[in-house]
Each structure stands twice: as structure tokens, then as C-alpha cells.
Amino acid sequence: MGTDIRGGGEAGRRLAAGAAVPDVLDVEDPRAWITLDQGVRSWVAVKLLPTRATIEGTEAAGPRSWPGSPRRPRRLTESQLALALCHRDGRIREAALALAAGHPALWPLVVVRTADWVSPVRDRAREVLRAVLDVDSAVRLAPLILLGARRGRGVFAVDLLDEVLRPAPRDRLAPLFTDADRAVRRFAYRLAVDEGLLSPAELARAACRRADPVVQDVCAEAALAVVAEGGGHDDVLQPLLAARGPRVRAAAVTALRRAGRAERGEEFLADRAGVVRACARYVVRQAGADPLSWYRRRCADPGDPALPPGAVAGLAECGERADAALLWPLVAHPSPTVRARAVAGLRALDVTDVRRLSALLDDPAPGVVRETTVALLASARSLDADALMERLAHGRPRDVRVAAFRLLDARGGLVRLRAAVALLDDPDAGLRQRAGQSVRSWHPTADVPAGASEVSEVGELLDRGRHRFSDYVLRRRKREAGVRG
Template sequence: MDRRARADWGPEQQGERRTPLSALCHRDGRVRHRALAEAAGHPELFPLVVVRCADWAEPVRRRARDLLAEILDAGTAVTLAPMILRVAGRYRGEHALGLLDGVLRQAPRERLAPLLVSGDRAVRRFAYRLAVEEGSLSPVELARAATEDDDAVVQGRCAEAALAGGVHAEVAEILLGGRNPQARSAGVTALRRLGRPERAVEFLADRSALVRACARYVVRQHGIDPLPWYRTRCADPGVEPGAAIGLGECGERADAPLLWGLLEHPEPGVRARAVAGLRRLDVTDVRRLRPLLDDPAPGVVGEATLALLPSARALPEEWLLSRLDAGRPRWERVSAWRLLDAHGDVVRLRAAVPLLGDPDVRLRTWAGHAVRRVVHRDPRALRSPEVAALLDRAGAVGR
């Protein structure tokens, strides 16, 4: 803001009338200092008063801080909170934050309400921290905030605070119904203190790894082994995707046949999580996993690619290069690149050069990085005639 105003009010415009806004952003500290006297009665200038609280000139800084202390009340605090929190990250910016903190701690609870629903994530984090420390929200209100806010920091803080004073069934149920893993995992963990392991069993197949881990912890604390449950679910045609990956997370290599049997399941999510479960069990069979690279579901192809990366050299190079063809689905091309990249330097370069002019930005960027890595290596690495020829082609594409 300062730079923009200074650009508008350069030396060639010194003869023109200066506005209070431009004066508050002037390069001369004496001008900024005088302008602060005019700002007191103009709420539209208050954000610049906040900026001047971190001014590099001490007289300006001191006067701005005195003025902010005068104008900051419960009403202006709500309006100025976003700017104060931004300035707080500057050198000497913490003073304004201290004033905001003090005013809001003394303000009626309802004054915090607009900040709790602010579109500014930093403002919501600040407001919820304040509400938790001051105890101005009930456990039920905190639990609802944990389930409804889209920021992970707010979710975690509110979920923890909702359970801090003791676990109530209503609070736990609200958390268990949350869309985000932070809330659900807190609710599942609370079931241990409520003595309700049977409710935790319902979350053993949750879509979130964090929630599944918490559910396993709770049932184990009550003497229940989750492994037989996972085995039973994976043998059922109605298996959930979370059960397939859950078996991989806590099972044994002897459980692999159950997961191999799910690779032809009609649900793409089950197929993808079954592959992920096999990877967790460190069970790989290139012959059986290779057909999944042609699966119609991108998620299955992605998981199969991850599982095959350690064995990428066992896949034919020419076959993988053909899968980079522009007519193929994007996820198949990305999969082929990742597997070719794992083959090593020369194969990576063979794959990269044709992609330097590719319309897909991501593939084109990866290819460019691969070529530059070779160019910036030890010159001895460039002695291969094939590598030299590929780099000549790459230069021709780049021209």
C-alpha cells in the first residue's frame, strides 16, 4: 500500500494537493506523523493507522500506537482484526495485536461472533483461540465448530477444547458426525473414556487413516482385536474401501490373499484401497498388478503405480513409452512417466525429450526438469552418443 501511494505521489506531483491517505503512506516520516492527527475522525483511514503502528520511524510508530489505543473498541476491533493480524507478522507489529487481544478479552461474548465466522482464516484461528482461553463457548458449541470449520487448526483446537472438561455423550456424537478427520478422530478417541468400544468398531473402516487408527486404539484398549473384524469384512462382497486398507494397516503378509481377491471388486474405491493395503503389507507381484495400470478408475491406476515403483525396471521400457501417447487418458500418461522416471537416467531422458513440447503443463514441466538435470551433471555423463543425440533433440524442441 505504501509503495502504491508513493508511486502516485512522486516528486512530479508534489505541487498537487496531498490526500490524508497518501500522506499516511508518504516516504517522509514527518508527513506521516502529521497525517496521523487527521486520521482520528476518519474510520476509512484506521487500517493505515494499524500499519503505522509498525512504522520504522519511532515518533510515527509511537503516535500511531497511541491513536490506535484511543480508537480501538469492541466495534472497531472486529473491523480492524484482519489488518492487525497481518501487521502482527511484521517487525514491531506485535503491539497492535496486544491491543486487539486486550480489547476482545473484555468485550461481550457476542462481539466475537463475527470473527468466528470470518472468511479470513487467520482471524478465525485468533478468535477461536481467544474463545477457548476465555471459556466463552460451551463444549457443544466447540464441537460444532470443530465439525463445521474448514481449517484444520480450528478443527483440532475446538475438538480438543470440547473434550477438555470431561466427555459428554452429546459432544462425542457431534464430533463423530463431523465431515473432517480431526473432529471424527477426537470423537472416536472420546469413546474410550465413555466406555463404548462397540461404537468405535463402526469407524474401523473410516475413509481417514487417522480415524481408523484411533478406532483400533479404542477397541484394543477394551480387549478387542480389530484384525478378525477386518478379515471378516474383506471376505464380504459388501466390503468398504476403508476395511481393505485397514487390513493392510494392521494385518500380516498371510492376509494378502484376501486383498488380492478384491482387485476385481466392482467398486473402484475397494480396488484402489486393496492395492494400497498390499503395498502396506509389502506384497508385490508385478504380473498381477500390471493389468491395473489399465483400470478405468484413476485412483486404482495411481495406487498400482505406487505399488509398482520399486519394481519399475521389471516393466518393459517400450511398453511404458507407448503409454505416454497424447491420446491416452492423462492419469495413464502420468503413471507411465513416473514408472519411466524410476527406470534411471537414460530411460528418463528418452521419455522426457518427446514431452518437452507436450500440451500437458505438468508433464512438460517434469520433462524439462529431467533434461536440465542431465545438462547440469558432470560432463563425463554426457559422453554417451545416445545422450548427446537426445540433448540435441531437446535443444531443437526448445528453440
């Protein structure tokens, strides 16, 4: 779980020196308790830990211990009890559990012990936890219990948590809905859905506001179940249709048909998310309409400034190769997003005109340049190498230079080596790194000329490239050493 057990060992040594638990441990962090448990067991000397006699109160009453001398219980401090609960000796851990019920601050260690590898310790810890766990302590311990579920034998505590919290009133569960731990939030919303603690409208609002996709799905599905039963259209559907999460919008669009509002599906044919567009097309088809005809009408005017990029993407998703005639004019649209979607659409329809697409490598929008590069990669060998080398010049925009190098690198052969060596001293760190990787992995291919001059150039470029790259690595290491110094 990424715990630093050495830090837990240091915390254990401070506890042994008499420090209070809250002073050495972030008691609100569930991982801190697991770290303490592992650290004490691995990094704290046994002589610093409480003994079994100390825990059971069988130490002598005075400085001398004579046969038959009276004994009196010795009260352990909370810090000592915490160490005993983490002791590497299972008998000491089991003995410490008998005292743990009276120390609510140490109940997190009781939770840890419920998954102990020693059966008697585990059984005793489960008895203690069942005896002390109520709604308030369950809410407090929920993050640690759910974290422990990822470890072996952690199911008992999770089942007990569910058993305690399931009958709890909604207001007692409220802190769990906004807990920093997503596992806790997911547990709380699933519990609320199972017990019907939230109304459909509240579930819809939670699906829209929560960033966690699992919570979104749980709440959206529960809210839309009401729509399937014929109610709550406005309170449930409307917020879900306007949600930021595409999965939530997609579920709501699909529910339009069950709600008898399939005609609204057209509103989402041009949605920005592909999954929503796909659901919208299904709803529209179920209503007897043709989404492809809608896309064709929407993309027919290349000068329409209000053309949504989703309509262009949708045309490519369900269109035919003949629809490329509608997409080509859109590569000159004023909106960069529309231009990028048009290029991506042409690639999806497997329509590649190298000459026309090459001109888009100089587009001012980085998104268009990236989509054009991807569309041209398969045709890299047919591109003008000299024109691409010119685009590597320092004065060109970075996205254009990156695109040119990607295409030159895809060409392979001597062209790739020349381009990589040319960028080894480039001021752009990203391009330098890519160029160095290209030089190191370069190998001759069948298209490399075998003439004496070409062979000589290859050798010279490789020597220069490896020398420059070695210098670059050495300079970088010196800079890093200087920063550390």
C-alpha cells in the same frame, strides 16, 4: 506481504491531487493501507506532500508573509492528513498523529504507525490508538491489527485488541467469526473459547462447519473438554463423529473412551481417513478387542459389494505379510477404490508380485493404475520394456501412458532415452514436458551396451531428442508471443 508499493504510490499521487481516500483505496482491505504507507514513502515526491508547517497550522493568513503578520490554522483535508501519516519524515508523521484521532476513517494508518520504526512516532500512535479504540472500532480494525502482528513491533496493537474485545458481549464479536481473514476468525474463536462465550454444542457445530483446520481443532478440543467432564455426549460427540474434517472425527473417536462408549470405536475402524482409523484402533484395543481380527473378518469375502475401502487400508496398516493372501483377491473387486486400496496395501506389506501387478496397469480406474505404478517403480528394471512401450501408444488412456513412461523412465539407460524421444512430439503437453526433461537430464549408465550400433543409436537419439525439444520450445515461445501480441 506481497504488497504492490507502486500502486500505493499512484494512490498517494491521486490523494495529493485532491481525490478522496475511498476513491483511491479499498478501505476494507487491510493490505491496501500498508501498500499506501509504503508507496507514499517510496514513490511520491516530497513536494506533493504536506509540510510540517501545514500540519501545525503555522502558514501565513494572506498571500504575503510579513514579520509579525497574523497566522491562522489551516484545516487539512482528510486526503492530506493521510499523506502526512505516511510521510517519510518522522517528525511530520508524529505531528499528523495529533490530528488523526478526530478522523476515524484514518485510524487504520494510526494502527500502521503503532509499529513505526521511529520511537517517538510509535509511542504517539500507541497513545492515540489506546484513546480511540472501542469495541466497534476494534472489530473494524481487527484484520489490519492482526496482519500487522506479522511485522516487527506489531504486538502492542494485538494486545490492545485483545484487551478491548475480551470483555465484549458475544453478539459484538459475531462478525469476526465469519470474517474473510482466517487470522481474524482464529483470534475470535480462541477468544470465545477462553471467555466461554459459546456453548459446547455450538463449539461442536463450529468444528464441523468451519473449513479452517485451526478453528476445527480449537473448537473441537474445547467441546470435547466437556465430554471429559462427563456431560454433553449427544450434543457434542454425535456431530463431531459425523464431521467432514478427519482431525475432528479423530478427536471425537479418541474421546469415546473417556465418554465410556469405547464399543463405538469399531464403527470407525474402516473410516476413509487414516488418522481416524488409527484412533479407532486405539479405542478398540483399550476396550479389550482386537482390531486386526475385525479387519480380517471384514476383508475375508472378496465379493462383498459393501466392503468399505477403509477396511482394506486398515488391514494393511496393522496387518502382517501373511495378510497379503486376503488382499490379492481384492485387486479384482468391483469397486475401483477397493482395488486401489488393495494394491496400496500390498505395497505397504512389502509384497510385490511383478507379473500379477503388471496386469493392473491396464485397469480402467486411474487410481488403481497410479497405485500399481508406485508399487512397481522399485522393480522397474524387471518389467517387460516392449510391453511398456506399447502402452505409450496414442490410443491408450492417458493414465496408462503416464504410468508406462514413469516406469520406462525409472528403468534408465537406453530404454529411458528411447521412450522419452518417442514422446517429444506427443499431443499431450504433460507427457511432452516430462519427455523433454528426461532427454535433457539423460546420461549413460553402466547398463547401456557399449557396442558400435548402440553407441550410434544413443548419439542419434540424443541429437534427434535435443533438436525436437528445441523446436518445441521455439514453437511454444512463438505461440505465447502471438497470444501476447
